[in-house]
Amino acid sequence: MSEKLKKERNRVAVSVAFFLLLILVEKVKLIPIFNEHPLFFLPLYLIPYFISGYDVVRECFLGIKNRRPFDEALLMTVATVGAFFAGEFAEAVAVMVFYQVGELFQSYAVGRSRASIKELMDIVPEYANVEREDGSIETVDPDEVKIGDILLIKAGEKVPVDGIVRSGESMVNTAALTGESVPRSVFPGDTIISGCINGEGLLRVEATKCFEDSTVSKILELVEEASEKKSKTENFITRFARIYTPIVVFAALALAIIPNLGLLFGVVIGVFPPVVWKMHPPITWLYRACTFLVVSCPCALVISVPLSFFGGIGAASREGILVKGSNYLELVSKLSILVTDKTGTLTKGNFVVKSLCPEEGISEDVLLNTAAIVENGSTHPIAQSILQAYKERWFGDQELLTPEEIVNRSGKGLIARVQSSRVLVGNEKLMEEFGIAYQTGEQNCATVCHVAVDSSYLGKIYIADEIKENSHEAIMKMKEEGVKEIVMLTGDSRPVAEEVGEILGVDRVYSELLPANKVEKVEELLRGLKKDGKQSSYLAFVGDGINDAPVLSRSDVGIAMGGMGSDAAIEAADIVIMDDDLLKIPRVISIGRRTVRIATQNIAFALGVKILVLLLSAFGFANMWAAVFADVGVTVICIVNAMRLLKRS
Template sequence: MGQTKRLYEIQGLHCANCALKIERELNQLYYVQSAVVNSVTSKAILEVDEDTNREIIFDDVESISTRIEHGVRVKEIEKNVISKKNVKVQGNVKSINSNSNDNKVKETKVTYKDSHSDDHVHNHNHDNGEGFKRKQITKFIIGISLAVAGVLTKDMISLFLFIASYLVIGGDILFIAGKNIIKGQVFDENFLMSIATIGAFLIGEYPEAIGVMLFYQIGEFFQELAVNKSRNSISELMDIRPDHANLKLSDGDISSVSPEEVGVGDIIVVKPGEKIPLDGVVVRGDSQIDTSALTGESVPRVVKERAEVLAGSINKTSLIEVKITKEFSESTVSKILELVENASNKKAPTEKFITKFARYYTPIVVILAILLAFLPPLAMGEDLYTWLYRGLSFLVVSCPCALVISIPLSFFGGIGGASRSGVLVKGGNYLEALSKAEVVIFDKTGTLTEGSFEVTKITPYGFITEDMLMEYAAYAEIYSNHPIAKSIVESYKKISTKAIIDKSRIKSYEEIPGKGVKIYFGDRYIYAGNYKLMEELEIRYVKSNEVGTIIYVAVNNNFVGSLVISDRIKNTSPMAIAKLKELGIKKIVMLTGDNKTIAEYVAKVISVDDVRAELMPHEKVSEVEKIYNGLSKKGRLIFIGDGINDAPVLARADIGIAMGGIGSDAAIEASDVVIMTDDPEKISTSIKIARKTQKIVVQNIAFSLLIKAIVLVLTALGITNMWMAVFADVGVTIIAVLNAMRAMKMEE
């Protein structure tokens, strides 16, 4: 039975603890293989049996989500979802209406409530606008005024004012707690805070009960603002999706349409300052484009006619016309957004630990609170008031908010920040693994070198001329897609006087993996490849000692000459290696199928620690296995290649990184991390981001657990009070969220 993925947006899902509960229940459904709910993006990704009825899946997601966090709204989102409604389009392009049968978004009938008392596990609110802020501040002022009046008066009037103050400040908490109890949700923060403060009221601590509820509400208010600020910051970080496309119609008119409605071959107009909405080729005009949102490169790129441009780039200076080469769903910007969003589906080990921790933490603390409140008075005759107060304070610290909110936020912020630097990380697990990198292995061609080859020396043998040698080599390589083969064909066309290749003269063609090619041409066999091919065929040849890739050519088992193919080292490669060493990477290795002479030359220029040359693809995997033996227990191995020819090694490494993956489906599919440019310096950037993110995660875990542990111990000893307990809950959460936001910012 096959598997398929379903994506749902749970609008109004603001509570990280709720997200964990929804995720847990979704994973218990019989047809679900895995489910991940991301409170940062308010998305749920389900991997389900492909023959499961979609209505059943949707109804289950809706039922579970609305039961756990009342007032949310669920949408199923397809990959090619059309997000623009009522787009007016002229000419032969159809219009889109939100009521159309083509609308691919299914929506529940659950509506938003126009209030802020939604039945959340936390008192998180859907509206964080100015109206909400004014309402909350007004509530705080009235509540404080009533409490002050209660302090200044006596007897029943004082009690009445205290009760009124308490209800004004915390009435919504009591209401939500009551509704949750009816639904069977007891151990949520609203219920625990209600019990703690009502208990304080019952033992006569009126000002403290009001003060704790006020502090809690103010803390929740600032926590919500901080979380939403971080969500908005991440959204802005990922805001590379174009809003519209200026479609050029057959009559020459321009119509503003949704990017999804533009087809391959259509012409669009991109004005200065606009985002390029789809991938294409410039057919008119020249300009400068800003690709920083995709690649992290700050210097604008000059484009002219026939230049390729990518969706998400910004046109800076002049109007250009672009012929579309990919539909929006297949465009670069679409792939980037999908990749980053799907990254939440792959949780880091630390996130998985927090998920398990949160599941047991609250029940354990609640049980301890009950034991603390009643065991000493019952077993040892201690004062009930004293221990009841301590137990109530324990309840306030019983929610793991700081961890369940800040840890996913840190990883998602790190992934978002990396994407703005031109590094696409496919999951929090890979980001965490990157932070532990000890050994970095590079492929040579196209990674540390330019990968743009040219024939730099032609050495015919015997009575063969240079033209004849180039002709034999070009015919032999004409069907190969390898960059070296293409460079031979291009060189033949440039330097030969009769550079016309008649493919009909080739009777047969055979590639010999890792060695070369063999063709039957006219009435003879032609061989072109490395020295291994010559030795396998037992052909006597003249070995070349030139620095470069050597292609030997033979006709009917007779050696006829050799070609030297050169590839330039990238200008940034030496600095890339130096930066990795500065980061403390223990070993940097270069693997290549190229000859030993050129491999050692490149290794010397860029200062790698070790080089292993003349390797077949399967031999690269064997070499990686050997290198693994030198890793520490926690160390990780990174391999950087082109994402296509090195797929086996990318799969074997702890983290496979594909270079120059922009626009390459194969690279994105094969690797764990995609570097959007051809700059090897981005490897050190990705490790820096990963280490910074991991440092923030560790800081938040250590800080949150330490403060909670200290407050719990001090509370049990009677040294602290409810005020400190509220800080350990809400205050620590705010600090952890603000700290998590630093993961989005990368200092170069």
């Protein structure tokens, strides 16, 4: 509990104690002279009133001064002042004191829900140890680290920026980033991300990003922006409170004035006997109006609904899932279609050469060597698998030729000029474009890479990508969470895509797609969700690479997998899964559905109780104590309900 919250707690505790003591003194008549006239108690009751509520009264007057009077402070102040005029001192103080109890409860709940997100702030490193050329170590601010600097990270220290391990072995704790409790091993050559904690040993890391572009900095930006994007439910409550508050103020004013004028006019013209005026004096309607104001305070809605969504975002962040705004948490709860990329999302993305199939008269060495020359320097996973096979299986460290020029045909392959020859490495579309006859026949779950020099076909290379162990389980759980259809979009060949789709239980598979074709398919699926121009269910796209950024942006909800891999994916996505765990997708859907369910429960309960007590108070069947329950009691119940999101389930 923060120091500020402790002070608020102590202030409320003092006012409650003083208030209860006054009730005891008044009811038991411990000081008989005070009971001779009620006004003797007024100064005493004003003490706990102002101890607990001076900030509410101050806020009320500031609102009037700034021409924004219609808020909870105005309702509480007018209602309590009216109760004092009606001679109900104890009830006036009770309204203010218990209103502050509700506010204290709210502050505590917000602090609890914010704690999960604030934990992310702890991942920010305070310093960086930079090794200079002369061997000296300089401690600098992480902002001062430059790309290429060598950093020394001791056991227990945080990694200040993203980099590559140059020497040392260790176990690093990534729990704050990914939600994984098991540390990861890192070795020379491995990538390490900022915000991790070095568990043991000494690491020398070469910085590959400056602090402002590093993982930890981007995560904090996402967290800070999340509160700005409100859900439809939150926006509705905000607009509702803005319209609702002035309406109830004028309704209470009408309740205090109109019945009195009606009774007075009726007595004057002889419709009512004078005794009716005595039975219903003006003070009665003033008291009912004050009760009406207390009941109508929209605290339960204004507090508990945003708290529900804030708690949902906190619950997700605790599990390594960053949600950029409560609007996306609401949308993900209503998903009908989930569209996913294949490579790196459903599969591991670590391709390996499975087999070589050269044409007659061509050796496997020539086929692999030719493909490796063209792929040399490329960062594409297929290119890396060919280069790895070249290096480890046949040619060791033999230096490759460098192409004179190279052209990348998106979705087809590469065209290179090597020693005056045109070399093609790609799929069937590339071969067909240049009129080259190629071998047919596929291997299950393997990508085919054809190789040709000028007009001669050299053969094909089968490259396999493993399916993730939890892909099938994740898809089944997504369907259990209400996703009606899983669609896979991939640039891979049709046989490979269909084989993967069948193994995983995907409903629809679209293969051999360029990035632009993926956007077109998503557009087509989005149009199918609209009926009569309205959209009641939504579409999410799951991807992991730079080429997925356009589709992530176009979908209703973009989910980036293994978000540390692509800055473009992080920027384009609405939800970022901090690691490659597919099971976190059904988890965030579950959190979203639970959040919306709790927010809806709070709205229904608060409105139901308030409407009932409002009607009772207008007809004189509910006193100020009932109003206190309808305001503070309902608020506390709704807050407790919202806090259920903080518990793991």
